[in-house]
Amino acid sequence: MCGIVGVVSKENVNQCVYDALTVLQHRGQDAAGICTDDAGTLRLRKDNGLVRDVFRSKHMKKLRGTMGIGHCRYPTAGCSSSAEAQPFYVNAPYGISLAHNGNLTNSDQLAREVCANDLRHMNTTSDSEVLLNVFAHEMFSQKEAIPTPEGVFRAVAQLHRRCRGAYAAIAMLNGNGIVAFRDPHGIRPLICGQRESSLGRETMIASESVALDSLGFEPISDIAPGEAIYVNRSGDVFRRQCADQPQLTPCIFEHVYLARPDSVVDGISVYKARLRMGEKLADKVTRLSPNHDIDVVMPIPDSGRTCALSMAVKLGVTYREGFIKNRYIGRTFIMPGQAERMRSVRKKLNPIELEFKGKVVCLVDDSIVRGTTCNQIIKMARQAGAVKVYYCSAAPPVRHPNVYGIDMPAAPELIAHGRTEDEIAELIGADWLVYQELEDLVACAQEGNPQIESFECSVFNGHYVTGDIDDAYLSDLEETRKDSAKSKRKEQPVIRA
Numbered sequence: 311m312c313g314i315v316g317v318v319s320k321e322n323v324n325q326c327v328y329d330a331l332t333v334l335q336h337r338g339q340d341a342a343g344i345c346t347d348d349a350g351t352l353r354l355r356k357d358n359g360l361v362r363d364v365f366r367s368k369h370m371k372k373l374r375g376t377m378g379i380g381h382c383r384y385p386t387a388g389c390s391s392s393a394e395a396q397p398f399y400v401n402a403p404y405g406i407s408l409a410h411n412g413n414l415t416n417s418d419q420l421a422r423e424v425c426a427n428d429l430r431h432m433n434t435t436s437d438s439e440v441l442l443n444v445f446a447h448e449m450f451s452q453k454e455a456i457p458t459p460e461g462v463f464r465a466v467a468q469l470h471r472r473c474r475g476a477y478a479a480i481a482m483l484n485g486n487g488i489v490a491f492r493d494p495h496g497i498r499p500l501i502c503g504q505r506e507s508s509l510g511r512e513t514m515i516a517s518e519s520v521a522l523d524s525l526g527f528e529p530i531s532d533i534a535p536g537e538a539i540y541v542n543r544s545g546d547v548f549r550r551q552c553a554d555q556p557q558l559t560p561c562i563f564e565h566v567y568l569a570r571p572d573s574v575v576d577g578i579s580v581y582k583a584r585l586r587m588g589e590k591l592a593d594k595v596t597r598l599s600p601n602h603d604i605d606v607v608m609p610i611p612d613s614g615r616t617c618a619l620s621m622a623v624k625l626g627v628t629y630r631e632g633f634i635k636n637r638y639i640g641r642t643f644i645m646p647g648q649a650e651r652m653r654s655v656r657k658k659l660n661p662i663e664l665e666f667k668g669k670v671v672c673l674v675d676d677s678i679v680r681g682t683t684c685n686q687i688i689k690m691a692r693q694a695g696a697v698k699v700y701y702c703s704a705a706p707p708v709r710h711p712n713v714y715g716i717d718m719p720a721a722p723e724l725i726a727h728g729r730t731e732d733e734i735a736e737l738i739g740a741d742w743l744v745y746q747e748l749e750d751l752v753a754c755a756q757e758g759n760p761q762i763e764s765f766e767c768s769v770f771n772g773h774y775v776t777g778d779i780d781d782a783y784l785s786d787l788e789e790t791r792k793d794s795a796k797s798k799r800k801e802q803p804v805i806r807a
Contacts, residue, residue: 408481470493492537505525538550606671634661708770
């Protein structure tokens with residue numbers, strides 16, 4: 311899960327890219343980077359940390375240029391090394407920098423091909439650098455002194471034939487333009503918009519519509535699965551479908567947790583989808599227990615708030631904010647390392663005791679992954695005086711790892727893996743546990759855009775839409791994602807050239 315943005319303008323874009331990254335900060339808090347094209351000279355700044363900490367005034371002054379791309383990331387393999395901060399850059403051809411959101415499922419194979427056949431060198435283990443080198447090689451194969459839209463689209467078409475997995479990417483061809491493309495399944499979001507300035511039309515491409523809205527860009531459309539957009543330095547926009555058999559199958563977890571509620575992703579209002587999730591949960595609670603004894607519904611802030619509100623309304627039960635969130639603590643789901651996640655929960659949330667004392671409390675969360683957070687939250691609710699604590703998840707049980715860019719843990723570290731819902735309830739300490747039904751979750755998103763026939767739901771049903779994931783792949787992934795493996799990598803020194 312990362313946030314990416316690209317801007318083409320007639321004036322300096324450093325502030326615009328920076329502001330967009332701050333809006334996309336929820337998508338990654340580990341590292342950030344900005345690369346600009348200053349009349350053909352590349353300017354780059356990237357490092358570990360939040361956007362506001364990576365870029366100081368001295369850095370912003372150097373990031374001159376009328377084209378630029380930006381990236382905020384979290385470590386998809388548990389590594390928080392600044393060596394893997396993006397954008398990545400290669401010298402030839404043209405000088406290409408790239409920002410990527412997603413994960414290539416054939417990254418190892420591609421890395422070997424890039425070195426042995428394309429004769430290119432990579433300096434990290436990041437699949438994003440693999441993607442960049444594949445794209446650079448295909449651009450070089452066009453043999454164009456100045457890249458043309460036709461050449462760019464041919465390169466992206468060949469990239470689609472080589473790359474598998476999830477990739478929403480924005481690449482800057484120094485001195486020439488910006489190209490953005492999305493994998494043939496459209497797993498990760500990408501949207502394009504424009505605004506008028508005193509010097510002419512500006513184009514922005516970003517992970518979520520909220521980045522466009524906040525800076526006054528009018529959304530034009532989502533980039534379709536398999537589509538590429540090329541914006542030259544003059545601001546002319548060219549679009550082309552580059553995949554042989556594209557089919558929109560977006561990640562449904564964007565609507566559960568990843569995206570901001572004020573975003574519209576693939577034509578679906580995230581906020582309205584989450585409202586519908588709450589209503590579906592209320593229907594299930596009523597169906598399972600028509601005479602329930604819930605006194606109050608409370609959200610786990612922030613991503614559980616929208617769902618909890620609509621659930622309370624439909625149940626006819628009081629809605630209350632029982633936990634106050636420390637907004638200076640990052641999202642615990644994307645923090646590397648179990649120990650750090652556990653320490654952060656109590657620092658992040660603090661209960662208001664008067665809302666709990668003597669009540670049957672129904673807590674509403676966006677999802678349950680490891681169970682660490684909800685277990686501690688339930689303990690806090692009991693300590694604050696709750697008589698009973700029910701726990702509702704806006705998502706179904708997360709039983710399988712994600713391979714498309716979300717650093718969910720190894721399968722054995724998922725609390726729902728191999729367990730019944732009753733067993734999970736006992737482990738987290740809940741008096742009653744209610745999960746969303748998968749068909750209801752899909753319906754909540756699909757209602758916003760009925761043209762989407764299916765969603766990427768692998769974390770819930772184990773079906774991977776790219777069709778290339780087998781037991782051997784998942785076994786290797788498990789070894790990489792175990793917290794013990796992450797801790798070992800964290801202790802290893804980073805060697806920089």
